[in-house]
Amino acid sequence: MMYASTNLAMIGAPEAMVIIAVVLVLFGAKKVPELAKGFGQGLREFKKATREINDDIRQALEEEPPPPPRRSDDQPHWTDKTVDKAAEVKE
Numbered sequence: 001m002m003y004a005s006t007n008l009a010m011i012g013a014p015e016a017m018v019i020i021a022v023v024l025v026l027f028g029a030k031k032v033p034e035l036a037k038g039f040g041q042g043l044r045e046f047k048k049a050t051r052e053i054n055d056d057i058r059q060a061l062e063e064e065p066p067p068p069p070r071r072s073d074d075q076p077h078w079t080d081k082t083v084d085k086a087a088e089v090k091e
Contacts, residue, residue, distance in 0.1 A: 011019075027035060 023032060
């Protein structure tokens with residue numbers, strides 16, 4: 001049994017011809033090359049941005065993680081505060 005979504009993804013020659021005819025009627029023959037050029041530039045920019053994001057993610061995964069920040073001795077850890085409060089409550 002074929003699903004309806006797989007049939008929608010397949011565009012054949014008759015469907016492509018109908019789409020081209022509708023575009024020609026709506027925009028005219030003079031505007032179609034401009035629209036195609038704009039669509040191509042937009043698609044190129046989208047691919048470039050996608051490639052840059054993938055490269056950034058790959059680079060971040062390959063890098064060593066930074067070491068955890070060192071705590072100075074004069075600053076108590078948050079667990080020290082909770083332990084102290086618990087001890088004061090018991091007294």
